[in-house]
Amino acid sequence: MAENIVLTEAVYYILLSLKEPVHGYGIMQNVAQLTNNRVNLAAGTLYGALTALLEKGWISALPEADQSRRKEYQITDSGQAAVQKELERLRELLRNGEGIYGDD
Amino acid sequence: MTKTIFRYFFDFVEGQEQWLNEMAGKGYRLKNCGVCWYTFEQCQPGDFSYSVAFVADKSYREAKTYRQFLEQSGFRVLTKNINLNLSFGKLRWRPFAKGWGQLATLPGGYNKELFLVEKKHDGTPFVLHSDLAGQLLTVRAIRNASLWATLCLLGLFAMTFLPVLRAGVASSPWTFAGRLIAGGLGVIFALFAVRYTRLITELEEESKTLE
Numbered sequence: 147m148a149e150n151i152v153l154t155e156a157v158y159y160i161l162l163s164l165k166e167p168v169h170g171y172g173i174m175q176n177v178a179q180l181t182n183n184r185v186n187l188a189a190g191t192l193y194g195a196l197t198a199l200l201e202k203g204w205i206s207a208l209p210e211a212d213q214s215r216r217k218e219y220q221i222t223d224s225g226q227a228a229v230q231k232e233l234e235r236l237r238e239l240l241r242n243g244e245g246i247y248g249d250d
Numbered sequence: 251m252t253k254t255i256f257r258y259f260f261d262f263v264e265g266q267e268q269w270l271n272e273m274a275g276k277g278y279r280l281k282n283c284g285v286c287w288y289t290f291e292q293c294q295p296g297d298f299s300y301s302v303a304f305v306a307d308k309s310y311r312e313a314k315t316y317r318q319f320l321e322q323s324g325f326r327v328l329t330k331n332i333n334l335n336l337s338f339g340k341l342r343w344r345p346f347a348k349g350w351g352q353l354a355t356l357p358g359g360y361n362k363e364l365f366l367v368e369k370k371h372d373g374t375p376f377v378l379h380s381d382l383a384g385q386l387l388t389v390r391a392i393r394n395a396s397l398w399a400t401l402c403l404l405g406l407f408a409m410t411f412l413p414v415l416r417a418g419v420a421s422s423p424w425t426f427a428g429r430l431i432a433g434g435l436g437v438i439f440a441l442f443a444v445r446y447t448r449l450i451t452e453l454e455e456e457s458k459t460l461e
Contacts, residue, residue, distance in 0.1 A: 154461055156381055171323045189367075190303065190378030193319050194387070216322045 153232045156187055156195050160205075161221055161229050167208050169216035170196065204228055251292055253278060258286040260438050262332050262364060263302045263392060270300035270366065280368065285331055299369050299376040306332065306363035307391045317365065325369050329362035382457045389453060393446035396439045403436035 153161070163176040174187050196219060199205045204225030208218040221229075259266040270280055278290035279298050305313045320327050369376045379385045410429040413419055421429070 154381065154383070169322070170319055174323070186374060186380060188377050188380035188384075189320055189323050189325065190388075191381045191384045192323075193316060194379075194384050217319075 151228065151231065152235070153228065154195075155185060156191055157199065158229075158232060159185055159187070160192070160195055160199065161225055164205055164219055164221040164225070167218040167220045169218045171216065173219075199225070252281060253290045254287055255290070256287045261442075262330075263304055266330075266364075266366075267300055267302040270302075274298045274300060274371075280328065280366065283328055283330055283366065297371055299371050301367045301369070301376050301378050302330075303365040303367055303378055304363070304388060304392050304395075305365055306395055313362065313365075320365070320367055325367050328366040328368070330364040330366050332363040382453060382461060386450065386453050386457065389446055389449050393443055393450060396443040396446060399439040400436050400443055403432050403439065406432040407436055 159177040163173045205219050277295040279293035281291045282289045317327050410425050
């Protein structure tokens with residue numbers, strides 16, 4: 147994995163939503179709820195991100211019971227590692243920002 | 251009560267989307283559509299909103315998976331053509347596909363260059379891409395397709411002069427008509443290519459500081 151990676155907001159929240167298996171629509175609802183409707187993932191954005199994450203191997207699609215069921219996704223180990231790295235980066239961002247502008 | 255309207259949009263993404271939303275605002279919900287017509291049924295004004303997705307650059311399978319995903323997310327999806335029927339025997343020309351995909355020999359994705367996506371209105375504006383990167387991808391795909399269409403039409407335009415150059419015979423009225431159509435359409439798509447190139451520049455500028 148590359149040393150300096152920055153996740154997009156969409157990818158970050160998608161990964162947070164996939165600790166348990168969830169389908170696409172569930173991710174949108176989950177993200178809206180987590181952010182008090184600040185982040186509303188558009189369907190095309192979500193689809194693009196899911197496709198890219200599947201290719202990267204950060205999430206996996208659960209085998210479908212039958213065609214009519216909604217496809218469910220879940221985070222993989224490498225996906226969890228990416229989230230951990232991102233959390234570290236975000237802590238640093240916050241620490242530096244608050245250190246400099248925090249008292250204003 | 252249903253209402254049928256005959257119409258074709260050269261401005262197939264934005265123009266079409268705006269029109270469908272205006273119709274829905276007046277209480278007409280899109281029921282069905284064909285090559286150059288739309289059928290509407292009456293609904294409560296503003297009950298539905300529409301977004302047009304450009305999928306001509308996707309393979310048949312990619313488009314199918316995307317459609318399934320949208321439907322499973324609760325949207326209604328209709329497919330719509332951009333191409334008018336340009337065919338020669340079993341060979342069909344799809345100016346909007348990528349490379350050799352332009353010559354279609356199977357129905358597959360032909361005449362399904364667009365998805366008309368319908369959402370039950372929930373108070374938020376309906377967009378398919380909420381991120382800059384996604385918007386850029388879409389706009390680039392449309393620009394490239396318009397450029398291809400322009401090039402191909404220019405090629406056709408030039409070819410109409412071949413008989414004149416080789417045999418020195420005057421062009422028939424049919425040749426004139428074909429030349430006019432190819433030239434006219436070429437100009438239309440060139441204008442779209444310019445417009446979308448501007449949009450790309452704007453979005454790229456924005457993406458330098460924003461996600």
